[in-house]
Amino acid sequence: MALWGYYALPDLPSNTRVNWLTPAEKELALLRMKNAGKQLDEPITWVGVARVFKKWHFWVYTAYYTYSVPQINTYPTVTNAVTIVTTLCYGWVSDGIGLRSPIVYFSLTVCFFAAMNLAVWDGVPFGLKWASFYLTGFAQGSGPVFLTMVNEICAGDSLERKLILGSTNSIAYAFNAWIPLITYDTNYAPRFLIGNSVTVGLIVCAACTLSLALYLQRRDAARSKRAMV
Structure with missing residues (x-):
């Protein structure tokens, strides 16, 4: 390969x-x-890196990937199957409607619902618990859609696009390497109160970060439009 x-x-x-x-x-x-409207490849230089760090794109988009995805230990194949199907559907729908953020918001909403059910646990019907475990598979497929959104927004600056996409991927893998190990202690299986509570909080942070990015994007677009008048 x-x-x-x-x-x-x-x-x-x-x-x-x-x-x-x-x-x-x-x-x-x-x-x-x-x-x-995409800039051709630009080599990485200290001047270029400083330019990228002065913009909000790097800090906001990189911060989005500090949330973790619950690691399911029981019947993971079904969850992986859900991830595969939703990943394909996210891409098709996103390209079809020409929008990225609604797909990411949908994914975060489903995962928030699932994590809340698994965090509360007591009083949640048995079938809903199983469904919530499987609904966590809705999370990972929105990652490529989010990265596509970043790629499109930063299309005019190849160095910025390169640094942000590399940083977001690196941070995502780095956080997913250790956060689940700490928060999803298998000694407490099948209820992971700490892990799912942390996930709920981080999903909220991710939604807020995405909202901030969209606000700043629209602000920049409005400024550019006024400058052209």
């Missing part, structure tokens, strides 16, 4: 060296990036 990826992935239009693309196709890819 790694060898195939090395051969098949063409890298960026501005620096691709694959031999299965003709010069005309490479020029077409560059033209498409230009028409889409």
Whole structure:
């Protein structure tokens, strides 16, 4: 797989060296990036990094990925199947309606409902507990949609896009590597009060972060529109 990826992935239009693309196709890819308003690849420099850090995009979008996804230990195959189906559906619907944030909000809402049920536990019907475990599979599929939104918003600055996407992915994996180990102590299975309570709080933080990003995005768009008048 790694060898195939090395051969098949063409890298960026501005620096691709694959031999299965003709010069005309490479020029077409560059033209498409230009028409889409995307800046060509920019090397990482201290000046460029400082420019990115001065913008809100890096701090807000990176902060979104500080929430964790519950790690299900019982019948994980079903949860993974839910993740696969929802990931495909999120992508199709998002592209179909041309919007990203509603998909992410929907995912957060479903996972908030599931985590709340699992945190409360007492008094929650047995069937709803099972359903809530499976509903946690709605979480991971919204990640690619969120990253697509970031990619589109930062399309005009290739260095910023590169740093933010790399940082968000790194932080997501870093947090998911240790937070579940601490908060989902298997000694307390099947009720993970601490883990699901933390998840509820972090989902709220993620929703607030997303809302802040949308507000700042609209503010910047309004400023740009006024500047053009």
